[in-house]
Amino acid sequence: MTVLMWTAVFSLAAWLWLLLGQGFFWRTDVRLPPGGGPDEGRRDVGWPEVAVVVPARDEAEVLPLSLPTLLAQDYPGRARIVLVDDGSTDGTGEVARKLAGAGDAPRGLPLTVHSPGEPAPGWTGKLWAVRHGMRVAREEGRAADGAEPEFLLLTDADIAHAPDSLRRLVAAARLSRLDLVSQMARLRVVSGWERLIVPAFVYFFAQLYPFRWINRPSGRTAAAAGGCVLLRTETAVRAGLPDSIRDAVIDDVTLGRTVKRAGGRIWLGLAEGVTSVRPYSGLRPLWRMVSRSAYAQLRNNPLLLLGTVAGLALVYLVPPMAACAGSPAGGAAWALMTLTYVPMLRYYGQPLWLAPLLPVTAALYLAMTVDSAVQHYRGRGAAWKGRTYS
Structure with a gap:
């Protein structure tokens, strides 16, 4: 097996854990507790x-x-x-x-x-x-x-x-x-x-x-x-x-x-x-919304940044690459990723054909996170409406 195929196996294992062991994060049924219903x-x-x-x-x-x-x-x-x-x-x-x-x-x-x-x-x-x-x-x-x-x-x-x-x-x-x-x-x-x-x-x-x-x-x-x-x-x-x-x-x-x-x-x-x-109104304001605090989420730590980039690549980018290379494990990981995203798309009333595109979105978020670190080291991190915070 090639390195990509072995990596796909690890990615599939990660998705099995995310599916069952990460608090069922993908479900959208957590609404207001008792007392908060319409009646x-x-x-x-x-x-x-x-x-x-x-x-x-x-x-x-x-x-x-x-x-x-x-x-x-x-x-x-x-x-x-x-x-x-x-x-x-x-x-x-x-x-x-x-x-x-x-x-x-x-x-x-x-x-x-x-x-x-x-x-x-x-x-x-x-x-x-x-x-x-x-x-x-x-x-x-x-x-x-x-x-x-x-x-x-x-x-x-x-x-x-x-x-x-x-x-x-x-x-x-x-x-x-x-x-x-x-x-x-x-x-x-x-x-x-x-x-x-x-x-x-x-x-x-x-x-x-x-x-x-x-x-x-x-x-x-x-x-x-x-x-x-x-x-x-x-x-x-x-x-x-x-x-x-x-x-x-x-x-x-x-x-x-x-x-x-x-x-x-x-x-x-x-x-x-x-x-x-x-x-x-476009990609730029959305990019700014994410990048202004992404590196702060990682405590402005370069080691956490490297780990996050590696983790995003393993979990979101490897599956479609491996699937296109003929890996069953990659295809299975991509399928699990897609299925976990469906409830959120339904919550937002969006077409389900967007679910398989989650790796594309993840790649954008990875780039936003890296850009957040770059802006931080340029002294322009966490900028919002004319204010910049260290």
């Missing part, structure tokens, strides 16, 4: 006070699509929105005020807009904005009724919510006694590049952080999805958030890990009624 969300769970914190930097384009869905939340308890304008230059704050009906009759949940100024040294811009928003939300709660909000909903400015989203998140947190409930927002998939890259983004994330492992109270795996995080205020204070993670580039994963280490119970799954409205 269960109508149960009376006490409906505690919630503050919605929205960090926003140059988001005037997407706010008209996302913010009205937060203003229109059908929530039986007290809730309010704190939008933090993080140094925007496109009128983000003014757009938010207009959408909330500033100067006219308020539209839906009350909203206030705040600006924290430039981040202090050692802080990422988003976490600096979240810190300011959390502080304002707690102060407003104490001023209104003498108590802080029981929960904080941290949601990105590009995320649109179904009318019952907040109700279902709170019901799930209360009935399942969770300290953090996070949903992986359904990203936009319209253009050809989005179809090729976006479902795989969630697929690879779930492979790295299997949802079932995250949701085990005794498990060591921890993560969250930054677009939609319902966080118990008491837990955030106990864990020192967000100060304890102020320099985290991949803040959502670090947030979930910090809450779990502090003894909190966390949950992460795929979204129902939580979607991103941010468009990716």
Whole structure:
């Protein structure tokens, strides 16, 4: 047997392990826990006070699509929105005020807009904005009724919510006694590049952080999805958030890990009624979305980078190459890869003929990861909207 054929055997063994031993990462049935179903969300769970914190930097384009869905939340308890304008230059704050009906009759949940100024040294811009928003939300709660909000909903400015989203998140947190409930927002998939890259983004994330492992109270795996995080205020204070993670580039994963280490119970799954409205008009913005944090995910470690490149090549590139060379093991590995990708394509409503093309997508992600390392060593790593973090 040639080296390629032997490598195909190792690749097949890897896929058998991924299929059965990696927390069934490929399944898409991890949805909101008990209390978060469409009907269960109508149960009376006490409906505690919630503050919605929205960090926003140059988001005037997407706010008209996302913010009205937060203003229109059908929530039986007290809730309010704190939008933090993080140094925007496109009128983000003014757009938010207009959408909330500033100067006219308020539209839906009350909203206030705040600006924290430039981040202090050692802080990422988003976490600096979240810190300011959390502080304002707690102060407003104490001023209104003498108590802080029981929960904080941290949601990105590009995320649109179904009318019952907040109700279902709170019901799930209360009935399942969770300290953090996070949903992986359904990203936009319209253009050809989005179809090729976006479902795989969630697929690879779930492979790295299997949802079932995250949701085990005794498990060591921890993560969250930054677009939609319902966080118990008491837990955030106990864990020192967000100060304890102020320099985290991949803040959502670090947030979930910090809450779990502090003894909190966390949950992460795929979204129902939580979607991103941010468009990716070509390969370049998608490339930037992945490459800006890929090397940080590897702790900026060149040895981990080499291992990742070798692993991606073995698992995703060898099977089709070996199959085309006539290797049954390569064909079997490619078939397993294809089958595990089908549920994610169905979740995104995409044609199943994209499944065999996963090696092409993996090659793109490999190139993005290498580019992330190159940009890091050029001093341009983790760049986002005019800011660069070491």
